[in-house]
Amino acid sequence: MIAAKLFGSEGIKLTLGGRGSNFPYAGSIDAASSFGAIMQEMDVNEVCTDWNTNVITSPAYMQGDASPHAVHDGIQIFLRKVSSRIS
Numbered sequence: 001m002i003a004a005k006l007f008g009s010e011g012i013k014l015t016l017g018g019r020g021s022n023f024p025y026a027g028s029i030d031a032a033s034s035f036g037a038i039m040q041e042m043d044v045n046e047v048c049t050d051w052n053t054n055v056i057t058s059p060a061y062m063q064g065d066a067s068p069h070a071v072h073d074g075i076q077i078f079l080r081k082v083s084s085r086i087s
Contacts, residue, residue: 010053017044024064047074
């Protein structure tokens with residue numbers, strides 16, 4: 001949400017998860033969109049990269065029915081992506 005507020009006017013691309021019964025925080029997608037952010041609906045094991053701003057996001061815990069292992073896997077993918085951008 002902070003990235004959406006700060007960079008929304010620049011059309012930043014982010015993910016905060018998706019919509020549906022397994023995403024209890026789907027309202028955050030609408031809020032981020034209202035700031036101008038381009039929202040990508042993704043599952044817990046996916047990562048969204050905005051190459052223009054170098055902002056990388058992942059739904060992580062935003063999917064309510066995700067197992068801890070699935071959240072861990074998604075965060076690992078996120079960390080590898082961040083690491084590849086700073087190496």
